[in-house]
Amino acid sequence: xxxxxxxxxRIPLRFxxxxxxxxxxxxxxxxxxxxxxxxxxxxxxxxxxxxxHAWKTDSLQFAFLFVxxxxxxxxxxxxxxxxxxxxxxxxxxxxxxxxITDIVTFIVVLRPAINAGLEVAFAFGAITLLVLYWRVIHSxxxxxxxxxxxxxxxxxxxxxxxxxxxxxxxxxxxxxxxxEGEPLKATDLETGESHQALENSVTNEVTEGGxxxxxxxxxxxxxxxxxxxxxxxxxxxxxxxxxxxxxxxxGRKNHVLFLGxxxxxxxAEVLYVRCCFKCVLSDFEYLNLLAVAxxxxxSTPIGLRGLEHVWLISCQVMSTVPWVTIxxxxxxxQAFWQVLLLLFHVYCASVNLTTSEWIxxxxxxxxxxxxxxxxxxxxxxxxxxxxxxxxxxxxxxxxFRSRV
Numbered sequence: 001x002x003x004x005x006x007x008x009x010r011i012p013l014r015f016x017x018x019x020x021x022x023x024x025x026x027x028x029x030x031x032x033x034x035x036x037x038x039x040x041x042x043x044x045x046x047x048x049x050x051x052x053h054a055w056k057t058d059s060l061q062f063a064f065l066f067v068x069x070x071x072x073x074x075x076x077x078x079x080x081x082x083x084x085x086x087x088x089x090x091x092x093x094x095x096x097x098x099x100i101t102d103i104v105t106f107i108v109v110l111r112p113a114i115n116a117g118l119e120v121a122f123a124f125g126a127i128t129l130l131v132l133y134w135r136v137i138h139s140x141x142x143x144x145x146x147x148x149x150x151x152x153x154x155x156x157x158x159x160x161x162x163x164x165x166x167x168x169x170x171x172x173x174x175x176x177x178x179x180e181g182e183p184l185k186a187t188d189l190e191t192g193e194s195h196q197a198l199e200n201s202v203t204n205e206v207t208e209g210g211x212x213x214x215x216x217x218x219x220x221x222x223x224x225x226x227x228x229x230x231x232x233x234x235x236x237x238x239x240x241x242x243x244x245x246x247x248x249x250x251g252r253k254n255h256v257l258f259l260g261x262x263x264x265x266x267x268a269e270v271l272y273v274r275c276c277f278k279c280v281l282s283d284f285e286y287l288n289l290l291a292v293a294x295x296x297x298x299s300t301p302i303g304l305r306g307l308e309h310v311w312l313i314s315c316q317v318m319s320t321v322p323w324v325t326i327x328x329x330x331x332x333x334q335a336f337w338q339v340l341l342l343l344f345h346v347y348c349a350s351v352n353l354t355t356s357e358w359i360x361x362x363x364x365x366x367x368x369x370x371x372x373x374x375x376x377x378x379x380x381x382x383x384x385x386x387x388x389x390x391x392x393x394x395x396x397x398x399x400f401r402s403r404v
Contacts, residue, residue: 033087036077037094041101045326047071052322088231091244092137098330099129102272105327110275113282122275125268132261133246141251142237144226227356238402240348241355250355256400262342269335276328280317352388352395 047070054063084090103126111119227239229249238252250258318325348358361367361384368382389395 032081032084033090034093036081036084037090038097038100040094041098043070043074045101045323045330047074048326049322052319056319088244088247092247095133095245098334099126099133099268102327102331105323106272106275109324110279113279114275115278118271118275118278122268122271125264125271129261129264129268132257132264136254136257136261137246137248139248139254139257141232141239141249141255142253143232143251144222144235144237225354225357239354239356252402259342259345262338262345266335266338266342269331269338272331273328273335276324276331279324280321349399350392350395351386352390352398353386 047067050066050070051063054060054067078085106122106126222235223237225239226235226237228235229239229242231242232249234249236249236251238255240250240255242249243258246258246261248254345355348355357364357367362382366387368384371377371381371383373380390398
């Protein structure tokens with residue numbers, strides 16, 4: 001009796017399993033990341049406004065219909081579109097939707113309550129913000145042209161790099177003998193995120209998918225401190241980081257433009273918060289707001305009394321102009337973390353480091369030396385060194401001169 005292998009069952013394709021036409025699936029994956037972000041800001045603000053109204057009227061039916069039910073629907077939508085939330089188009093669309101929502105709020109609600117000077121300042125700031133944001137999205141971060149045998153395999157290849165920077169200036173005041181250390185040899189960098197390719201010394205290895213990395217002779221000499229970005233599928237000169245909000249990398253050619261757009265965001269958001277504050281003062285007399293706090297018992301400690309004053313005033317403002325209040329709070333939060341981000345980039349520029357080098361310095365042999373084992377230190381450790389630091393003034397001068 002002859003035994004034969006049973007036939008291998010045919011695995012249905014994804015579109016055959018769902019029985020949905022291919023054109024509908026393409027439409028879904030293409031347009032959902034574009035449309036959904038435009039609905040999120042107004043939906044968030046509307047739910048907060050409805051919650052405030054339900055709190056004022058003590059209406060459970062209103063709270064269920066306009067707060068709980070919409071919130072549940074949005075949670076279901078976001079969970080069902082979880083993959084689309086990670087689409088590269090989603091973050092820029094959401095940022096643009098927030099900016100447009102604030103501009104519409106300014107035109108419809110805030111503009112009648114502010115003076116002409118503040119109106120012109122906000123209009124100029126909003127236009128500058130949109131122009132710089134558009135430019136940084138479509139800017140060239142400094143892509144380095146190089147030839148490989150199979151360009152389609154670049155994003156999936158696994159390379160072992162042998163970094164030996166050529167243009168690193170000598171360390172002033174550093175002596176390896178005094179530190180009892182020596183530079184580390186080449187190490188394997190994290191696969192797929194970034195790599196240091198200062199020379200064309202790439203070893204040919206096989207990835208998990210069976211794809212061969214290009215041979216050493218297929219690469220041209222690359223600039224120092226260049227990195228490979230898997231999301232952009234490109235080598236970036238002086239790679240800083242990949243920013244999802246602009247769907248682009250930040251490198252040598254657009255770093256200053258990125259900081260300019262970030263500054264424009266901060267200025268526009270501060271002006272928007274100022275406009276919201278003027279709108280609130282136009283609806284309430286300042287003395288009336290303070291009069292609300294007179295209901296606090298005099299026996300309350302002074303510190304708690306001040307907090308209760310702020311709480312009562314905030315509740316009255318929130319209950320009267322909820323849309324303006326929640327949009328101002330959101331803009332203030334955005335401006336807060338953006339100021340911290342701007343200060344961090346200024347600090348990195350002042351010490352002549354990139355974000356990638358500052359975070360992952362232990363992966364770059366030219367940024368540390370290895371200290372050997374000693375009686376006081378029974379383990380091998382790494383000491384950070386910065387061969388590019390030439391002083392704050394020279395670093396900032398080089399930063400702006402090489403990127404403008």
